[in-house]
Amino acid sequence: MSTQISERSKSSVTGSAPFLDEAEDRSLGSLDERLEAADERFYYANPWQLILWRFRRHRLAMLSLVLLVLLYLGAIFAEFVSPYSATWRAQGLQMMPPTSIHIFHEGSLHRPFVYGLEKTLDQETFKYVFTEDASAPYPILFFTQGEEYKMWGLWPMRIHLFGTGEGAPPIMLFGSDELGRDIFSRTIYGSRISLSIGLFGVLISFLLGVMIGGVSGYFGGTTDEVIQRLIDVLISIPLIPFWMALSAALPRTWDATQTFFAITLILAAVGWTGLARVVRGKLLALREEDYALAAQVAGASKSRIIFRHLMPGFTSHLIVSITLAIPVAILGETALSFLGLGIQPPAVSWGVLLKDAQDLVAVAQQPWRLIPALFVIGTVLLFNFVGDGLRDAADPYSA
Amino acid sequence: MNMQTTNNVLVDVQDLKVQFLLHEGTVHALEGVSFQIQQGKTLGVIGESGSGKSVTAQAIMGIIPSPPGKVVGGRVLLNLPEEGASVRVINVTELPPSGAEIRSIRGKEISMIFQEPMTSFSPVHTLGNQIMEAVQLHYPDVSKKEARERAIEMMRRVGIPRAEERIDAYPYQFSGGMRQRAMIAMSLVCNPRMVIADEPTTALDVTIEAQILELLKDLQKEFGMAIMYISHDLTVVGGVADEVMVMYLGLVMEHAATDELFDNPLHPYTEALWRSIPTIDGDIERLTPIRGVLPSPFAVHQGCPFYSRCEKRIEGVCDQSRPPMIEARPQHWVRCFLYTE
Amino acid sequence: MRKVTVASLLVILALVLAACGGAPAAPPADAPAVDAPAAQAPAAPSGEMAKEAPSLAEAVAAGTLPPLEERLPKVPFVVGPGVLLSEANVPNWAPGQYGGTMNSAHSVADWSPDVFVMMNEPLLQAPDLSVQGIQGNVLESFEVSDDNTVFTFKMREGLKWSDGEPVTTEDVRFTWENIYGNEKLFPTGVPARFRTGYDPAGDPMTLDIIDDYNFTLTSSGPYGGFLRNITIEGWNGYTELINPAHVLKKWHPDFTPIEEMKADLEANNLTDEWWQLFSQQKRCQSWDVTRARCIGYPTLTPWVSVEPESPGIMVFERNPYYFKVDTEGKQLPYIDKVVSVQVEDVEMVNQRVLAGDVDFLRESTALIKVPLYKENEAKGNFRTVLTDMHVDSSMLYLNQTFNDETWRKISQDIRFRQALSHAIDRQEIIDSVYYGLAEMPMVSVGEENATYDVDAANALLDELGMTERDANGMRMVDGKPFSILLEHGAHAPDLEPVAELVSEQLKDVGIDLQVKRIDPQLWDQRNLANELQATMFWGHDQGWDSDYTGSDSFNRTARLWHLWHQTNGAEGEEPPQWVKDMYALDVARWSSVSGSDEFNGLKEDSFAWVRENLPAITIVEKVKYPMIAAANLRNVAEGGYAIASNFAGEQLWFEQ
């Protein structure tokens, strides 16, 4: 494993060096005016710009990145994007399939609208039957006034991206759950916790991983041995009792936000070991490189050598690792919820929504309740595509 | 553009064009390269990195990495004498690159020695395994034992001491020089008609380099194979080659017998190369680097590719069209407007 | 002196039968059973019809098992129409055929509630698991003295443990003297059940053994409720009073020197703590029936636990010494074998139902899955029986003794509880959580308080002085925010959605109710420590007399008052008079003979007291409960409590 890492890391170092040399050489001779602009760009670009260019060429990764940005925007502006709050209930419209959006009313073209719904219980099958009342169309309104909310808990506002306005039947794009809550709005609100658990959790495990891995990799010897065995111990303890004990040990009086941060910490507490190993492996290889030696000879302190001289040697690799660790954390949150150890209702996360959908009735008769799962799968895929794109872009040999 | 009478020609490269289609653009790696290699003779190929010398070698072996590499024009003809007087002529560029026919040539008729003896062997297989493999690939009838004997014999011949023991050693247990000797043993174990040595001594220190060069010359005398010796080092090529070809950005700039080229370098690029290397008796201060930078590999050159760095360039001429290859002196070809009428 | 015997009960049944008229009459073969004195064996096996399962007949023929006559007690328990379940609930009771395996599923380790209920054999029994018409079960008959203090029991002569050993008063004496009387096993003496008035601090009853089959228990005061306490109260089976002394003596130092237990003690990291070995490993109480450690332990249950062929399942085979027969004299149970498979996720128990892998299921079904069951009935070859749930699954408890002065002042005010009751839109809850299959709480809340009326709720709250509102429109008390923290343990699937809905609905009247799910153990601990401010839990329905009368529900309604009562005033806080009234009613009820008119009258008084005082706020009543039964399973109740149908497992049979 370690030889593998060292060979790869060498290539990334030598891969970027020629550009610098050539740039210096340039001052020696006269410049050919006809040297094309594109060539010039190519020569003087720093490695980061190169990665960016290569990444932009990776269409799938680019598209994924755009979609991820949209998802995060949705999470940030959840109050505005979702037509209802996460706990709002449509009276009498429990377990309703997604609202159908029409454009024809009484045979003539109309702006997109919805009909009112009538719910009846079929006494034979015990299923609810929803029938549309086709007498009056209710147009879908954009930037419309709706339920009042506090943007980020600060400013009271009423404007929503879309809705049907007051007095009109509700528009529930993903249908409603067993309490009549809008699954679309809940998905958007849920993304807030789920997406940020990924980011924060990974950020914390990143910091832990880099620090501990850095120390282990740079000092080597006994320090390394001790840390490695410690990681062995940590990794070998099955996650479930570990999670359970930690989440059970949380004070019960904590509110949703505190629990959220605690769960983030719990996910991070077990997530750092992988990164620490990567960092260590890279450092073990890199510290033998000439430039680390040179810095040492020049009298730089060890921590300076680690963080100023060695770390940048594989930052790109770390970024890829992070990108790929975020979806793991998102999935981790859903797993915790499944075990009943994660975020607790009435707080909403994708894990909570998935736990709701872990229901045979949903699978067999109300498939729309599974839509939040598509968001989880989609987000994990998007992160993976972006991660792969970044990895390909950061690899100097990939032409 | 024949150097000599053609009856002994082993390799005949005709107007070879190779491009690499990369995302950043197209690299014109070879822009029409022609030359011949005689049986039992040594052709030295000189050039900076990116000049196309390694691509030329790969084209002869049919191992241009594809994608992104692609032969877009020209031919590489191999004249393989068969029993009797007949000659089998094969156009390498037309063969499927991983087909059986080209594979029967690789390693058997033409073999290759690479620059990096460190990485040219698989680290997890013994040297013996890798050398014997070359024998067994081409002589399926040869038993494992015979193949092993042959490998030991060849290792002994290239000067590896205690070959019968060391055949079971792993590459990392060999020094750089020894590894390169093993490489040579592997390339010669099937008694090929030609060996392409792609900068075989670049990674070695000077004394080892001399030993390896000596060894190659001895082996050529013994086995009579042709050698295509690729290097960026004029002095090394001068020591081994019968004739020398100078390449720059995918074009042959000058081609002549070794002595002729060394005595009368014609092309400004060759001259520049000549000046940039120290000689034992030379004056250190007279060393001058070639000015400017190697143009981007993606650049398309309408005129002479050396134009941007040439000290003798003729504006309005050299940058307008590509200079032709002309026989400026007997058996001495050069691609430069300075020698056109 | 009132005498209640099997015979007199059968007479009553016959009358009921006659009264019903149209109901399919019991086959004439039954008639002799009704007429015959209880002391005689009903319809002795005549020989023309097999009276035992083929597998047992084979064993008898092979000489490995004594004949049926020697295995049955002199007076077997006769199961017929209306005996285990009322005829109203099982209108088509019929004697069955032997054979088949009943497949079920459970989702807790080593514990199958459905099998446990099916196997439970209490000392006494009444149809439909009620307390009306209590008769003998494991015990043959009983008499109660006029002052409700002396209980004389007759055991079934010839009754045998599943290993063939006889059951006698020695098993009772051993239980009383060597188990309850041992200070290592029971440092505080006999359990509350055997103390006057079901009071942990009450005087213990005294046991007198008359002969091998007769004994009396005497209490210091009237304790007519003792009957229901050994009927079904708290699901305690015969092991409360009868344990196989012949087995347990081997692990009791009064009979066996500790040295002889050394090997077993050491294997468990014990030195001389024989009582740990005795309780944890050697003795099996009725609720241990599904435990793997109890395989081979002698029981009186219809089936006995046997070693399964693979891990993760429980297997029970018929008990050849089971003491019940049907009206044709055939030894029960009909079904050969019960197999319950452990499903790790409750949700997936239902998947087994859909796949037709389950012949009977009660505990793990869910109302919300009814449409799913209905859709798959034909495919899975089962039917969904909508019966009643024996508990009211969700009640809102406000702990009136929670340590917060403002809270106490508000929550102890009846107007506050009435206001909350008015603010709850029960119809919405019935629609969304109970699929319309529940009713408004007319018994425990009453029409007046159960109506959804936001204006009335607001008016009551304003009256309380909670007029001030915060920025979010939530009511405040004395200028401070007023917020209720409801913690529930998710013991049942509906607690969470109901709590969430109630929380949302209360917002409309400006009450901030925060809902939090905690794990059940923690819930228990916080409850005991008086740390729960409010919670949601079930309460037993009107047929189950304990809850509405307060003894258990006050544990959540007002923990400190409950504690005061439990400890005779040593701990906790003294409750106000209206609560003391309830406890007085409770005592009166425990004193009266279960099922008597006096008892029934007191029960009505208790309900009235509950409606008047709203100690806890019942959300819905008469929640329907789906029960899954194989399409060809017979003698299944069509109504009544699901759990009662479950209880009567020995009369179930597969129609071939």
Add this chain to the structure above:
Amino acid sequence: MLVYIIRRLLMLIPILLLVSFIAFFVIELPPGDWVTTYVSQLRTSGIQMSDQEAQRLTALYGFDQPTYVRYFKWISGIVTRGDFGWSFQWGKPVGEVIAERLPITLAISLMALVFSWLVAIPIGIYSATHQYSLIDYLATFIGFIGLATPGFLLAMILAWGANQFLGFSALGLYSKEFLDAPWSFAKAMNMLQHMILPLVIIGMASAGSTIRVLRGNLLDELKKQYVVTARAKGMSETRLLLKYPVRLALNPVFSTIGWLLPAIFAGEVLISIVLSVPSIGPLLLRSTLAQDMYLTGSIVLILSALTIFGSLISDIYLAWADPRIRYGGLSK
């Protein structure tokens, strides 16, 4: 080499002691103990139990002793007699409970590992040698789907679908008619059928990451000089690929067995819960929830030991596979 293995084996002892210590005390972290769980379970079932009775049980089960006393009793039982203690929840010795389920757990984990390799290795090789081809995209996409789908949900959907569309009841290890049947060929076949679904779901989850690792490594290896050397020898592409770069690229894949096992196990827990596979995973979850601490502690200890042992084996494999380490490299 031998010295190295012995040294690593010796090091297992303090590590496992540390693990057991951490495990035992971590289990004790949540409030309550097994008796409180037991009482609450009985109460949930409607069995009434007074506070007094609960206290009586607490003392009876020895939960009034401090944690370290119980830890010492437990660990000394393991060390001196190989006795893992008593499982309260199952009313059986812990050793028996685990022994019943360990074989199926190991079988599922290893088979899932092998299955994930069977899927991932061909896909990884193909997509590395055909980088950016349609099939490369497709294969990696499918691999990612396995990685991205929450297994518990997928398991439920597939179990439902298997019954709905194939009429196959996928839960557990046997169909109901084989549940209590003695071993037979038909029962074994029935078990194999039931193992397909868990294997595929667990295997697919780790196949995704294996594909990624293998593809990345192989792309690196393919750029190595020795590949060109071998090609120049006249080797056929397939033979060359398998003998050289694949062999090297697989090393990191195989060397992660020790790290993959905990991941597979974690996945196995969720899937086994949903699909009711009587393996160690659900046992662990239950015992942790019920605070059946000797059982939990022993499972954690055994799994940790297996994991550490697994990583030792993969280190030994790596040493064997790489002669540079095999001869001497290990000493440092």
